[in-house]
Amino acid sequence: MKAMKGNYKPVAIITSFFLLLALPVALESNYHLHLVIMVCINTILASSLNLVLGYAGNASLCHGALYGIGAYTAALVSTNLGLSPWVCMIIAGSVAGILALPVGLASLPFRGVYFAVATLGFQQIINLVTVNWDKLTRGPMGITNVPPFVVGSVPLGMKGLATMSMVLAGFCVFSCWLIVRSRIGAELRAIRDNEIAARSVGINSFWVKNLIFCISAAMAGVAGSIFAHYTGFVSPDSFTINVSVTSVIMVLAGGIGTLGGGALGALLLTLLPEMMRFLQDYRMVLYGISLVAMIIYLPNGIIGLLSYRNGLFGGSSRGEEEGA
């Protein structure tokens, strides 16, 4: 809880957040506004994953699929039932959170790498079902004409959308802060650092881990619904294993188990491929290399560069049981 060290810090963070809200007004090009929106969506996704990965110590590789469940729910509900996107967002979050329960129940008994592998199985299953259940999802063609966000009956412009996603991203990070500060957050950290000790003082570790997994999934679902209503189009291609991996790397790159980590990582990993656009065809090749380099040389993320803390990830208390 770096933010709690001095009293000036929360004030500074809140002030700078409101100053940042002026950014969409200042930006002129739609491309830049698009980037702001994508950074915000990814911030929500990465922060949600950070709850599971950073605070509970479980590397989920199915957040791309949960994000997709949110996006598909929003798209299906809004196109079939004609509900307002704002209602769809809440429905999408709830559906993703509820569907995450069986995934969590099945995967959370496993620790470390095996949790990652089990969730990867779910990622593949959910993605294959999305591709093949054409009656519901229209298969690889995806769902088009997802209605945009509206206020009254006026669709939000790019600036409005950018501001809205910044507010939502800020709200999500704030919720993460509340969760981390709560009793659940303390229990999570206890479990992450030493599960046996945590259980011996009466923490129901399985239940707590499941709860946080569902909360995290709901948040990922909200991110998905924003994506669906913003782009107006969802297809299975947008929610593949690559999304899951990228979001894990966002958390790693930003700083695992830190509140700002999700946002920093989202900023970096959303802008990095864009900054590499001049490389054209070589872009994804270099992107792959930079991911590997980041894991080798920056295991503690950007925040880790700024303030070095030991045992942020796979600390000694967990490391030894995880080897295959």
Added chain:
Amino acid sequence: MFSIFIQLIVNGIAAGGIYALAASGLTLITGVLNLINFAHGELYMLGAYFALSAFVGMNFGFWSSLFASMIGVGLLAVSIERLVFRPLRYAPPINPLLASLGVSIFLQNASLLIWKARPQRLEGVFADSIIQLGDIRISMQRLLVVIVAISLIILLQFIIKKTWLGFGIRAISQDLTASSLMGVNIEKIAPATFMLAGILAGAAGTLVGPIFILQPTMGALVGLKAFVLVIVGGAGNVAGATIAGVILGIVENLMDGFVSSKYKDVIAFLVLIFVLFVKREGLAGRDVS
């Protein structure tokens, strides 16, 4: 109906041979070096493309293309070990897992640049020859897959059981610290293990070249399935991975023929989750309680 059943099983065995080749190399990497490598499917994909380049670009015959591709992929696997996995050897196990996914993004997109997205095909030695046994038709190419797969896996078993390299591999898989103290050098065994795994993946890729269509994305699903087979067969267990591979090939083909082709790729991942449940004690990721 019965002949269709047999036909599907025959095709399934050929598909299973490919899975077995891919998985038996990966199981060594997982079991011996304790690392989860999701870039293995890309080695398989590169095996197919290396053979294609040797066959079309350099006018090699099929057998020399197969050999060239096995060596090429083996060397590539060694360099991946050197550049990516060696720096991460003592990092938390999730880091090499994520790095391997980065490697797979890199390899897929690099092949996309080199060989383009256009689906290609490798002409086999037995272009279209087919053996007819009653109602059952076996293409020579599929038979070749099975024969080469069996020979390579027997050879691998021989290397593991009878040679000094295999001795080192088995020692390290049992206890890294103890075997290091006894003079087994992990820095030599690790690249050798990757070389073996690369050779097998290269062979698998070359063998499917004449059967399936070559695309830079062809390895992704095979790599993930190979990993499932490693878990099912037990990490480090070559025989287990081989048997699991053949069974998966048969089950997928039966599913394809009798139920629906849509969900055949789901089977492997359902099995993965099921096996993780059943074998919890057998895996290192066990519950400590």
